[in-house]
C-alpha cells in the first residue's frame with residue numbers, strides 16, 4: 531500500500547504519527563453506522579452525537595481517516611453547492627435568498643466548530659478570485675456569469691467584478707482582464723481538518739475503526755471482514771468510492787482531480803504575486819483550475835484529472851510527466867516567474883460526480899439509509915452542510931436544513947438519477963473533455979482566427995449542455 535504520508539502534501543505536513551486506529555474485530559449493535567471517515571462521515575457523526583449524546587454511533591473506515599478526497603483536496607472551503615443555480619431555480623426570491631444565506635454561512639459554521647474543538651487547519655477566510663487571466667473570452671464568460679448570479683438573487687457584497695487594477699491589489703497575474711471576487715470562501719489545510727475532526731468525534735464518544743472496509747451492506751446490516759454490525763441507521767459516506775458499496779456506484783461516478791505543490795516560495799515572490807489573505811483563486815477556463823497559497827508559502831495548484839472506463843478508481847497517483855507539465859503550464863501562464871520553480875509534491879484523488887451534477891442529501895426512512903454526496907469537486911464546505919442535514923434527518927427534525935431542494939426526504943436510493951452504462955459514460959466523458967481541451971488550446975493561442983475561437987467555444991458550450 532502507498533505510504534500514507536505520500537497521499538498528498540497535506541498528509542506529508544502532518545506532525546502526528548500516521549498509524550491506523552484498531553480495526554473492528556467484534557460484532558456491534560448500533561443506532562447509526564457510518565461508513566467512511568472523510569468529512570461527510572465525520573461531520574455527520576459530529577452533529578448527531580452533539581445533539582443526541584445517547585446515540586450509539588460508530589465509524590468504519592477502509593483505510594485511515596482522511597485517506598479519500600478529504601485528505602487530498604485543494605483546500606477551498608466554499609459557501610456554495612455545485613449547481614445551486616439549477617437547484618434553487620424553482621424557489622421564490624425569498625426562499626432562494628434564505629438558501630443562499632444558508633450556503634454562504636458554511637465557512638463561518640466550520641470556523642465556529644474549529645474554534646470550539648481547538649482544530650487548527652490554517653483556516654483563512656480570504657475569499658475567492660475567479661480570474662479572467664489567460665484569454666479575453668474569459669472576461670466575457672465571467673461577466674455573463676456574474677449577471678446570472680445577480681439574476682439568481684446574489685448581491686454585490688456576495689460577488690463583485692474587479693477590474694485589472696482592483697484585482698492587482700489582491701493577486702497579480704501576467705495577463706489580467708478582470709475577476710469576480712466573492713468573500714464567502716476560506717482556504718484550509720485539508721488533512722488537518724479531517725484528522726482534527728476525527729479526534730473531535732472520538733472525544734465525543736464515537737469510535738472510529740480503521741482498516742475496516744464495509745464489504746457488504748443491506749438495510750440494517752453491514753459486514754466487514756471480521757465483524758457484523760446491526761444498525762437502525764446506516765450512512766454510507768464514501769463519495770468517490772461509491773462503487774465499493776453497490777448499487778451506490780450507479781449514482782455516483784468516480785472522477786479524478788490532480789494537484790501539484792511548489793517548494794515554499796520566498797516572500798519576495800509573494801510580494802510579486804499577492805494572495806496575502808489566503809485567497810483561493812482560479813483562472814476561469816474549463817480546465818477547472820484551483821489554487822491557493824499554503825500557510826507555508828507554497829503555490830498549490832490543481833486541475834481536472836480524468837475518468838476511467840467502467841468507473842475504475844485510480845489508485846496510483848504518481849502523476850505522469852505530462853500531467854505535471856500541464857499543471858505547470860497552466861500556473862506559469864498566470865505566474866511566468868514560476869515557470870521553472872521546483873515542484874515538490876504531486877498527487878490526486880477520486881471524487882464523486884452525481885448524474886446531472888446534482889448534489890443530494892437523501893433519507894430513506896423505510897430502509898434506514900441516509901446519505902449525502904455528489905458534491906462534484908466542491909465538497910469541502912458542502913460536506914459540512916451534508917453532515918448537519920443528515921443529522922437533522924436522522925433525528926427527524928424539520929428545519930431550514932431539511933427544507934432545501936437538494937434534500938430528498940423519505941425517498942429510496944433508486945430515486946437518484948443513474949448514469950448510463952458503459953461505453954456511453956466513457957465515450958461521453960471523453961468527447962466532452964476533448965471539446966474543452968480543444969477550446970482551451972484554441973483560445974490560448976493568440977493567433978487563432980476569431981471564427982475558430984467562436985467555433986471552439988460553441989462546440990464546448992454544446993458539449994457542456996450534455997452534462998446537465
Ligand SMILES: Cc1cc2nc3c(=O)[nH]c(=O)nc-3n(C[C@H](O)[C@H](O)[C@H](O)COP(=O)(O)OP(=O)(O)OC[C@H]3O[C@@H](n4cnc5c(N)ncnc54)[C@H](O)[C@@H]3O)c2cc1C
Pocket residue numbers: 565566567568569570571590591592593594595596597598599600601602603604605606607608742743744745767768769770771774775786787788789820832878879880881882903905906907908909910911912913
Ligand atoms: C484532488 C481533489 C481536489 C479537490 N479539491 C476540492 C476543493 O478545493 N474544494 C472543494 O470544495 N472540494 C474539493 N474536492 C472535493 C472534496 O474533497 C470532496 O467532495 C470531499 O472531501 C468528500 O468527502 P467525503 O467524506 O464525502 O469523501 P472522502 O473524503 O472520499 O471519504 C470517503 C472515505 O470512505 C472510505 N471508504 C471507501 N469505501 C469504503 C468502504 N467500503 N468501507 C469503509 N470505508 C470506505 C475511504 O477510504 C475514504 O476515507 C476535491 C477532491 C479531490 C479528489
